[in-house]
Amino acid sequence: EWTPYAFVETTIADLKAKLGNDKVVLALSGGVDSSVAALLLHKAIGTNLHCIFVDNGLLRKNEYEAVLEQYKHLGLNIKGVDAKERFLSQLAGVSDPELKRKAIGRVFIEVFDDEAHQVQDVKWLAQGTIYPDIIESVSVKGPSATIKSHHNVGGLPDFMKLQVVEPLNTLFKDEVRRVGTSLGLEHFIIGRHPFPGPGLAIRILGEVTAEKVAILQEADAIYINNLKEAGLYDKVWQAGAIFLPVQSVGVMGDERTYENAIALRAVESVDGMTADWCHLPYNVLAKISNEIINKVKGINRVVYDISSKPPATIEWE
Ligand code: XMP
Numbered sequence: 001e002w003t004p005y006a007f008v009e010t011t012i013a014d015l016k017a018k019l020g021n022d023k024v025v026l027a028l029s030g031g032v033d034s035s036v037a038a039l040l041l042h043k044a045i046g047t048n049l050h051c052i053f054v055d056n057g058l059l060r061k062n063e064y065e066a067v068l069e070q071y072k073h074l075g076l077n078i079k080g081v082d083a084k085e086r087f088l089s090q091l092a093g094v095s096d097p098e099l100k101r102k103a104i105g106r107v108f109i110e111v112f113d114d115e116a117h118q119v120q121d122v123k124w125l126a127q128g129t130i131y132p133d134i135i136e137s138v139s140v141k142g143p144s145a146t147i148k149s150h151h152n153v154g155g156l157p158d159f160m161k162l163q164v165v166e167p168l169n170t171l172f173k174d175e176v177r178r179v180g181t182s183l184g185l186e187h188f189i190i191g192r193h194p195f196p197g198p199g200l201a202i203r204i205l206g207e208v209t210a211e212k213v214a215i216l217q218e219a220d221a222i223y224i225n226n227l228k229e230a231g232l233y234d235k236v237w238q239a240g241a242i243f244l245p246v247q248s249v250g251v252m253g254d255e256r257t258y259e260n261a262i263a264l265r266a267v268e269s270v271d272g273m274t275a276d277w278c279h280l281p282y283n284v285l286a287k288i289s290n291e292i293i294n295k296v297k298g299i300n301r302v303v304y305d306i307s308s309k310p311p312a313t314i315e316w317e
Contacts, residue, residue: 033128057084058199097317250300
């Protein structure tokens with residue numbers, strides 16, 4: 001019978017034998033898979049594992065700082081890279097969803113390549129690829145944000161000439177979570193909702209600007225915190241707020257407002273391939289709506305997405 005403990009023991013022994021004293025680079029995303037892969041490798045080869053965590057400026061509010069802190073606390077050899085401006089400048093004027101994904105993927109490769117270069121004599125690239133990633137290597141909307149899927153984009157960056165090590169590539173998601181738990185990863189990381197590689201960029205319809213990102217981060221944080229307070233976060237498979245660049249009329253005190261809208265999305269799913277919208281309690285939705293409209297400048301209307309997948313997708317872009 002499969003147990004996380006046996007898996008951890010065999011995998012660490014295998015990694016030690018395979019990697020010896022070699023240096024390995026790994027891009028951490030804050031997600032479950034890359035975090036568990038990093039911890040396993042860290043147990044096997046210690047500081048020869050060089051983790052890189054890129055702030056693309058498209059993460060949730062305070063997420064970069066909180067996750068980086070958590071990784072340091074776990075003892076990982078990690079370097080945080082602030083690349084916010086680099087990503088934002090490449091997104092200027094881009095409103096097509098696929099072009100946004102491409103721009104973000106391209107900048108990520110550039111930033112990661114620069115960083116991987118700085119690790120002398122690095123021999124391996126580690127990835128948190130899990131078994132379903134291999135079977136569904138191309139998602140409905142195009143390649144996911146894994147590094148490998150960009151293999152045939154022009155000339156290969158240097159880090160792609162590295163040998164690839166994927167310690168989780170035989171596991172399903174629930175097994176990855178169990179392995180993570182047995183390695184001492186906290187619920188803060190293990191229990192986290194899926195979050196797309198292109199981040200908030202595909203939750204802002206149309207062009208992304210720093211101002212819209214800031215507004216969405218505030219609204220999203222209110223939403224997620226309320227789900228946690230109501231004990232609903234762990235019951236929902238994935239939730240997030242979406243910025244709708246649609247102005248509508250409202251009234252605030254004696255003033256007429258003409259501001260943008262926020263859509264709230266929460267779904268139940270097993271694997272993200274199909275999904276049902278969650279029947280969140282009205283009182284919770286009411287509190288979230290009030291709080292967003294009262295606290296987030298630039299938003300005067302909140303709507304709830306009651307579409308299931310298919311035919312809608314989970315993300316709006
Ligand atoms: P959709 O919107 O296709 O999303 O129903 C299904 C799951 O995939 C995530 N998603 C992405 N993840 N890069 C990613 O890493 C992407 O470009 C991307 N697009 C969608 C989405 O958040 C959901 O969990």
